[in-house]
Amino acid sequence: MGYFFTTLARFFEGAIVSVGAHLTISLGGIFLFGLPTMYALGAYAFVVCQKFGLGSGLSFLITLGLVLLVSLVFILAYWKLSNESLAIFTLISVLAFDAVVKSWDSVTGGVLGIAGVARPSALQTLGQLVFWEGALIVIILTLEYFFLKTKFGRALLGMRENIPLVQSLGISSKKLGAAMILVASILAALAGLLTVWRIQFLDPSIAGMVVLIQVVTVGILAVKPKVSWLIGAALFVTLVPEILRLFDLPSTMVGNLRVLLYAVILIVALRSLKGWLAPKRFV
Amino acid sequence: MPRLMAKKYYGQEIQKVTDYYLSEINQRAAALGKKFEVIYEDGKCTGNDSVSAFHKLVDVDGIKFILGGSCSSETLGIAPLTKDSNKVLVISALSSNPVINGLSPFTYSFSYSDDTSGKIIAKQMSAYKKVAIISEQNDFNIGIKKVWEDALKQYPGAQVVANEIFPKGASDFRVILEKVKKAQPEAIFLNPNPGVTAQNLIKQLAEIKDWTNYKLYSHYSYLAEDTLKVAPTVVEGMIIIDAPKLTDPGFLSLKQQIEATKGTVADLGDYYTASTMDVMNVVTSLITELGENPQAVRDALATRTFQGYIGSIHFGNNNFPDIAAAVYKVINGKPELQP
Amino acid sequence: MFFWQILLNSLVIGTQVLLLAVPLYLVYSVSKIYHLGLGATAAATAYALYFGLTNDWPLGLSIGLAVIVALAVAGISYWLLEPFARQKNSLYGLLTSFALGLGLEALLAIMFGTDGKFLIRQVLPTFQWGDLYITQPGAWTIIVGVALTVLAVALVQKTPWGRTLRSVAENSFVASSLRINSSLVRLVVLMGASLLAGFVGIMTSLNTALTPQIGFNLVLMAFVALLVGGVSSLKGTVMAAYIVSLVPELLVGLSSGFWDMSANWKMLLVFIIATILLIWRPNGLLTKAQRAVD
Known part of the structure; x- marks a missing residue:
C-alpha cells in the first residue's frame, strides 16, 4: 500500500504544481520557469523555521511572506521583460536558489540536507497525508474550473491570443498576469511543502531540472483550458518514470532515459499541437 | 536482497562487484537450499530519489534487507524511515557521513566514518x-570538511588561510587555485570526489609551475594510480588517509577476477570493493542462520564480531565499524602504506 | 600580478560564453527563437571528437566527424525550429530548443556515461609571461574567439551577406518578396551557429573536461549575455558576455576576509547581476527603448 500511496501522493503534489503551470504557461502564455524555485522555497522556508524552533503557524506565515517576496521579483520581471526574457530569468533563479541552499549550510543543512522532518499531527501517516492532499487538489481543481468560467478566466485565455484586445475590454493584463504568477507561486510552494512532509527529508535535490521539465511538459500538454487535460497531463508526467521501472533497464540508465523521454514527448507535443498552441489570427 | 545505488561510476562499479560476488554467494547457499537475488534501484545520490526507491523496494518488492545507499545523502534520506520499524534493515557499504551514526538502530554502514579520516x-x-x-560541494566532501574544520580547532597553531568550495561536477578550478596560492598555505587538503574531478583538480594545480612550496593531503579520492598518473610531479609526496591497505591474497585475487570479467573498479577502490563483498557476505550468512528477520539480523550485527576482507568488523553501540585509518604516501606515483 | 592572473583566467571563460552568445544572437536575429539547444550541440560535437580520438582515428578524421555531427544537429534543429520561425512563434521555438538540448544531453549521457572524460589527459601546456600563465587551449580560445567575433560583427555589418541577414531579421516577409530565401538564410545561420558552438565545446573540453552538461551552463550564461546586451545589438551582446562572466569570476577570485566568496556562489552572483542590469536597462545595454508596436 505504501508504494501506491507514495505514487498517488506524487501525482497529487505534481497536480498542484501543474495547476500553477496551467494558469501561467498554458493559458496565460506567461513563461514562468521559476516554479521549481517556489517549490523548493516553500519546503525550505517552512522546514528551516521549524528547525529554529518556530511554531507551525509562524513558520507558515514566514513561508508565505517569503513566497510573496520572491514572486514579487518574478512579477516585476514579468512587467519589465519580454516573455522569452522572463523564461530565461526565471530559469536562472532555479540555479541561483540551488546555489544559495547548497552554500548556506548553517541554515539549510547544505548538501547534506535536513533529515527527520516532522509531519503535522493531522498528517502522521502516509494514508492521512494522501487523503488530505487528495481533498486539497479536488478543491484547487474545482476553484480553477469555476475561475476559468469567469470574466477573468476568459481574459486569461485571451491574454495568450491578443493582449491589446483584453486590455480594450478594461481588464489589466499586467495585474491579471501578476495575480496568476502569485497564485502559481503559492501553489508550487504548497506542493513543495507537502512533498517534504511526505519524504521527511529535505535536500537541494527537491527541486531542479526534473521538476522544471515536468512543469514545462504539463504546461505544454495541458494546452486546452480544461481541467481534464490538466489532470491527464499531470498523470502522464507522474506515471512515465514508474512505467520505465517495469522495463529491465540498467538502473544507471533510467534517469537519463526518463529525461530523454520527456524531451521527445515535449517535442512531439509541440509539433503536433502547434495548431492549438499558436494564437489564432483573426482577419 | 535489494540494493539502492548511486548513479555514475559508483553505481556501475558497485553493480559489477555485486553481480560477480552474488554468484559466489549463491554457489555456497545452494548447498543449503537457498538462493539470493538482488534487485537494483537507482537512488541518484539524492535523498528524495532514494526515499522513492526505498518505498518501491519495500512496498512493491517486499524487500526486508537493503544494501545501500551508496552516497551518504541516500542513506541519510532512508535512515529515518527505518527508525521506528523493525521491518527493514539498511546496511550500506559506502556511506561515510558521521551524521549516520545514531540516526536509526536499523541503519548500518560498513564504511569507515569520515570522522576518522577527517580527524x-x-x-x-x-x-x-x-x-x-579545496572541497567539492558534495555530501561526502562537505561531511569530511566539517570534521576536518572542527578537528583543526584543537590545534590553535594551524590557521586556515583559504577555504574554497566548488560546485559539484565543476571542471574549471583555476580562479580558486590562484586564490589559494595567494594565501600561501604550507599544506593543502584536496577534497574532491574521485574520478575526473580529482584528476582535473590536480592537473590544473600542476599548470601553476611557479607554485611548489606546499604539501598535499587528501583521502581515497587520490588512491587510484590512474588519478596519480595525471600529474606525477605534483602528487609526489602527497599524504593520503584511507582505510588500511588490503593485502589479503584471497581478496586481491577476487578483485582481479572481477576486473577481468566485469571491467575496472578503480574508482570504487580496494576498500569499498571489499566492503561491498563483506556486506553481502555478512548479511546473507546471518539471513541463512536466523531467517529473513530484520530484528534478529540487526541484533546479531550489533553484538557480534565478523571477519571480512576489510578486517575485523565490530559495531558495538555504533552504526560504523571500528576501523582504523591508515596513512599512505605517494612515492614514485604509487601510494605506499606508512608505518 | 594576482589580479591579472584572475583576469586572464576569467577572460577565457568570458570568451567561451561570448562564442556561444554570438551564434545565439545570429540565430535569434533571423528566427526570433532562442536556440537553447546550442549548448547540447557544443557537447555533442566535442563527444564526436572524443569518440574519434579514443578509437585511434587520425586527427583529421576525428575533426571531420565532429563537423558532421555539428552539421547534423544543425539540420535537426532546422527541421524542428523552422516551422516556429515561420509562424514567428518564438515561445514554442524556445521550448522546442530547450527540449532538444535536454534530449541530446540525456542521449550523450546514455551513450558515453555521465562521468567526465579528458580530450588531453596530461597536464596542459601553457604560455608563460613572467608570473602570468595561460593554458594553450585557453589562449587559442581567446585569440580565435575574439577573431571570430570581430569577423561576425564585420560580416553582419559590412558585407552583402550581412545585409541579407539583417533584412531577414528585420522583416522576413519583405525579404522574401525581394527573392531572398529566408528559410535558406536561417539554415545557413544555424549551420554556422552549430559549428561555432562545436568549436566552443571542443575548446572548453580541452581546457577542462568533457561531460554531457558542459554546454548547459555556458548556454545559460550566453543567454543572460544576450538578454542583458540586447537581443538586437551584437555589440551589446559582446559587452554583456564579458560582464556576466568576468564580474562573478572576479568577485569570487578577489574576495577575501569577511566578504570571501567561493565558487559555489557564482550562479547567485550571475542572477543578481542579470537582475540589476535588466532592471536598469530592460532593452539591453546599448539599445534605446522603442515604442511598442502591436
Whole structure:
C-alpha cells in the first residue's frame, strides 16, 4: 500500500504544481520557469523555521511572506521583460536558489540536507497525508474550473491570443498576469511543502531540472483550458518514470532515459499541437 | 536482497562487484537450499530519489534487507524511515557521513566514518601554521570538511588561510587555485570526489609551475594510480588517509577476477570493493542462520564480531565499524602504506 | 600580478560564453527563437571528437566527424525550429530548443556515461609571461574567439551577406518578396551557429573536461549575455558576455576576509547581476527603448 500511496501522493503534489503551470504557461502564455524555485522555497522556508524552533503557524506565515517576496521579483520581471526574457530569468533563479541552499549550510543543512522532518499531527501517516492532499487538489481543481468560467478566466485565455484586445475590454493584463504568477507561486510552494512532509527529508535535490521539465511538459500538454487535460497531463508526467521501472533497464540508465523521454514527448507535443498552441489570427 | 545505488561510476562499479560476488554467494547457499537475488534501484545520490526507491523496494518488492545507499545523502534520506520499524534493515557499504551514526538502530554502514579520516588529516596538517582546503560541494566532501574544520580547532597553531568550495561536477578550478596560492598555505587538503574531478583538480594545480612550496593531503579520492598518473610531479609526496591497505591474497585475487570479467573498479577502490563483498557476505550468512528477520539480523550485527576482507568488523553501540585509518604516501606515483 | 592572473583566467571563460552568445544572437536575429539547444550541440560535437580520438582515428578524421555531427544537429534543429520561425512563434521555438538540448544531453549521457572524460589527459601546456600563465587551449580560445567575433560583427555589418541577414531579421516577409530565401538564410545561420558552438565545446573540453552538461551552463550564461546586451545589438551582446562572466569570476577570485566568496556562489552572483542590469536597462545595454508596436 505504501508504494501506491507514495505514487498517488506524487501525482497529487505534481497536480498542484501543474495547476500553477496551467494558469501561467498554458493559458496565460506567461513563461514562468521559476516554479521549481517556489517549490523548493516553500519546503525550505517552512522546514528551516521549524528547525529554529518556530511554531507551525509562524513558520507558515514566514513561508508565505517569503513566497510573496520572491514572486514579487518574478512579477516585476514579468512587467519589465519580454516573455522569452522572463523564461530565461526565471530559469536562472532555479540555479541561483540551488546555489544559495547548497552554500548556506548553517541554515539549510547544505548538501547534506535536513533529515527527520516532522509531519503535522493531522498528517502522521502516509494514508492521512494522501487523503488530505487528495481533498486539497479536488478543491484547487474545482476553484480553477469555476475561475476559468469567469470574466477573468476568459481574459486569461485571451491574454495568450491578443493582449491589446483584453486590455480594450478594461481588464489589466499586467495585474491579471501578476495575480496568476502569485497564485502559481503559492501553489508550487504548497506542493513543495507537502512533498517534504511526505519524504521527511529535505535536500537541494527537491527541486531542479526534473521538476522544471515536468512543469514545462504539463504546461505544454495541458494546452486546452480544461481541467481534464490538466489532470491527464499531470498523470502522464507522474506515471512515465514508474512505467520505465517495469522495463529491465540498467538502473544507471533510467534517469537519463526518463529525461530523454520527456524531451521527445515535449517535442512531439509541440509539433503536433502547434495548431492549438499558436494564437489564432483573426482577419 | 535489494540494493539502492548511486548513479555514475559508483553505481556501475558497485553493480559489477555485486553481480560477480552474488554468484559466489549463491554457489555456497545452494548447498543449503537457498538462493539470493538482488534487485537494483537507482537512488541518484539524492535523498528524495532514494526515499522513492526505498518505498518501491519495500512496498512493491517486499524487500526486508537493503544494501545501500551508496552516497551518504541516500542513506541519510532512508535512515529515518527505518527508525521506528523493525521491518527493514539498511546496511550500506559506502556511506561515510558521521551524521549516520545514531540516526536509526536499523541503519548500518560498513564504511569507515569520515570522522576518522577527517580527524587524522587535521592532525597531520596541524604541523603547519598555514593550511588550506579545496572541497567539492558534495555530501561526502562537505561531511569530511566539517570534521576536518572542527578537528583543526584543537590545534590553535594551524590557521586556515583559504577555504574554497566548488560546485559539484565543476571542471574549471583555476580562479580558486590562484586564490589559494595567494594565501600561501604550507599544506593543502584536496577534497574532491574521485574520478575526473580529482584528476582535473590536480592537473590544473600542476599548470601553476611557479607554485611548489606546499604539501598535499587528501583521502581515497587520490588512491587510484590512474588519478596519480595525471600529474606525477605534483602528487609526489602527497599524504593520503584511507582505510588500511588490503593485502589479503584471497581478496586481491577476487578483485582481479572481477576486473577481468566485469571491467575496472578503480574508482570504487580496494576498500569499498571489499566492503561491498563483506556486506553481502555478512548479511546473507546471518539471513541463512536466523531467517529473513530484520530484528534478529540487526541484533546479531550489533553484538557480534565478523571477519571480512576489510578486517575485523565490530559495531558495538555504533552504526560504523571500528576501523582504523591508515596513512599512505605517494612515492614514485604509487601510494605506499606508512608505518 | 594576482589580479591579472584572475583576469586572464576569467577572460577565457568570458570568451567561451561570448562564442556561444554570438551564434545565439545570429540565430535569434533571423528566427526570433532562442536556440537553447546550442549548448547540447557544443557537447555533442566535442563527444564526436572524443569518440574519434579514443578509437585511434587520425586527427583529421576525428575533426571531420565532429563537423558532421555539428552539421547534423544543425539540420535537426532546422527541421524542428523552422516551422516556429515561420509562424514567428518564438515561445514554442524556445521550448522546442530547450527540449532538444535536454534530449541530446540525456542521449550523450546514455551513450558515453555521465562521468567526465579528458580530450588531453596530461597536464596542459601553457604560455608563460613572467608570473602570468595561460593554458594553450585557453589562449587559442581567446585569440580565435575574439577573431571570430570581430569577423561576425564585420560580416553582419559590412558585407552583402550581412545585409541579407539583417533584412531577414528585420522583416522576413519583405525579404522574401525581394527573392531572398529566408528559410535558406536561417539554415545557413544555424549551420554556422552549430559549428561555432562545436568549436566552443571542443575548446572548453580541452581546457577542462568533457561531460554531457558542459554546454548547459555556458548556454545559460550566453543567454543572460544576450538578454542583458540586447537581443538586437551584437555589440551589446559582446559587452554583456564579458560582464556576466568576468564580474562573478572576479568577485569570487578577489574576495577575501569577511566578504570571501567561493565558487559555489557564482550562479547567485550571475542572477543578481542579470537582475540589476535588466532592471536598469530592460532593452539591453546599448539599445534605446522603442515604442511598442502591436
